[in-house]
Amino acid sequence: MILAADKLDHVSERGIRQLVDVFYVKVRADPELAPIFARAIPGDWQPHLTKMYAFWSSVMLTAGRYKGNPVARHVVIPGVKPELFERWLALFDATCGELFDDATSEAFRIKAERIAESLKLALFYRPGRPWPPEPTP
């Protein structure tokens, strides 16, 4: 438990590393998300964590360090469903709330929600089908 006064009040590389580390501990313990991630990342997690430090640093601090194609990487993961993005966002938001003050959490949440929506559209939107998609059984 981090006291309110100790929460980070701005985005920094250090904060991003903490966020990524704590967030993926939650993901790997989550009954819905853990199996999907375990299949996508069967071995050593450190390369993924390092990639995510770079990604969030590029998004939040415009560091330009991450270079990749997340749409292509997500398309090939079996078992991804639209509603899992909601679960992902809930855990991400909870982690931000633990580490950062409200304004900093909000800055992360806005980016995460937009990126999630665009990944969902890329993965699941098909012309002529309803959007947002109905939850899959």
Place this chain on the structure above:
Amino acid sequence: MTFVVTDNCIKCKYMDCVEVCPVDCFYEGENMLVIHPDECIDCGVCEPECPAEAISADTEPGLENWIKLNAEYASVWPNITIKRKQPADAKTFDGVADKLKQYFLSKPGQGD
């Protein structure tokens, strides 16, 4: 939803956007850039970086033609991820109205 490059990029082409884009989704024509709609993840990092303020969210009204133009040329122009020097006369054309009609070139740029 993605971002799109609009009129004021034409003949300005500052290319600051390509340095910050985390997903390398810019494609280069001879005198402007476009964003690939299937690769952009809507992170919005590029928008404030553009000195010409030529990048907009595709949800803004009146951008239908630009959404089409970005999608069309992103599939034929080469990818650009490394900024070069902007055109020598970029400043002169920054803010000129309706450049699409007068100056747009459909030829591909050099890419990386």
